[in-house]
Amino acid sequence: MYARSAVPGSLAFLGPFWAAPPENPRLARASSWQHRTRRIYAAVMNEAIRPGSDIPQAASPAPELSVVVPTFNERDNVTVLYRRLEAALAGIVWEVVFVDDNSPDGTWDVVRALAQRDSRVRCVRRIGRRGLSGACIEGILASSAPYAAVIDADLQHDETQLPKMLSLLASGQAELVVGSRYIEGYKSEGFNKQRAGASALATEVARKMLRVEIADPMSGFFMVRRDCFEQLAPKLSVHGFKILLDLVASANGSLRAIEIPYTFGERKHGESKLDSMVALDFLGLVLAKFTNDAVSLRFLLFAMVGGIGLVVHLTTLFISLELFKEPFAEAQASGAIVAMTSNFVLNNFLTYRDQRLKGFALLRGLIAFYIVCSVGLLANVGVAFSVYDQEPIWWLAGAAGALMGVVWNYAMSGLFVWRKK
């Protein structure tokens, strides 16, 4: 077991194949038994480790509500939001957890200063990571009140709804309360027409395909019972923006939800981080949930880019042969280089847009991508040959080789080109 940690970093991808034999068969049995019972252990706290009466009650009471605020470049908004929370939540014991993805504008610094004056404020500063959903998940899991709310930092959501949301949860009427922009009483000030249209379409798709019943599954404003959330958390995707949709779809109808209308206001300072690529994120989530996580949008995009690469390759080959009268070997090599380069650019822009390489990392990534694809080509030809050897059907051998190539390129690109920090 421990042998795995001794594998040098560059061989880490061999992990799954590197199952070191257990030295002691009894231990091996115990570990599989542990695996089966881990869920039970996670659900029921052992009496021996439950904090007993000998643990002193804290001087300040434990919060009843944790408010989680994802932030990225919201320096000018966080203090205003804090003041507004303080006003809206008078009479409630609350805390606020800001989850900041190391904003270049130093939002975390402002939050830290607030936290130094008020212990109800906490700051989770994440380095080398981005993503609204992941930030919300981490924030909720870092808090411990029985109820957790998620609210944007930019003052577009209406924090005066929080007490009402809390009472709906605390009275047991619901396990999830959603601030909805669509139901009766909804009025929007900060939503342009185009975006409203796209959002309405996405909502329809989500409702039909994932059988999500709530009117505004795209809302970023909700409150949930933490025990319910904690149960669903392992199923949630940390990518993208659609945490609420993910939560409701993953619950499969088991979360009792109530929606309340609110006014979606104007953003006060800074700008929205949701670009047109949000539609892709959404598509990815629908695909993943619909296929029970069997198909990832990233792989589909990677394969699609590969398909485009084939067209680029053939076009370059044709031009080199016909226009520049290059010999075949050189024309073929030009085709491969042009196709690999355009695949790299497209993947960097589309498939791995959330981890886009820039500056020097772009050059390093391009070279790594050339190497990965060259080895992929060898794998492709190798598999095609061995299939053809067994069964001399040209298209079957060709397709098997191409599949091997794309799977190899995808797996290795994720490890060596767009690797997570």
Ligand code: GDD
């Ligand atoms: N930590 C972290 N990391 N926070 C982020 C990130 C990120 O990568 N991206 C955005 N945020 C924070 C913003 O700072 C803001 O507080 C909140 O998440 C929402 O981001 P906006 O950029 O303001 O989104 P929006 O107003 O355009 O979108 C609204 O509508 C969407 C549905 O159409 C929000 O309410 C979203 O939550 C909602 O999904």
Ligand code: MN
């Ligand atoms: Mn916003």
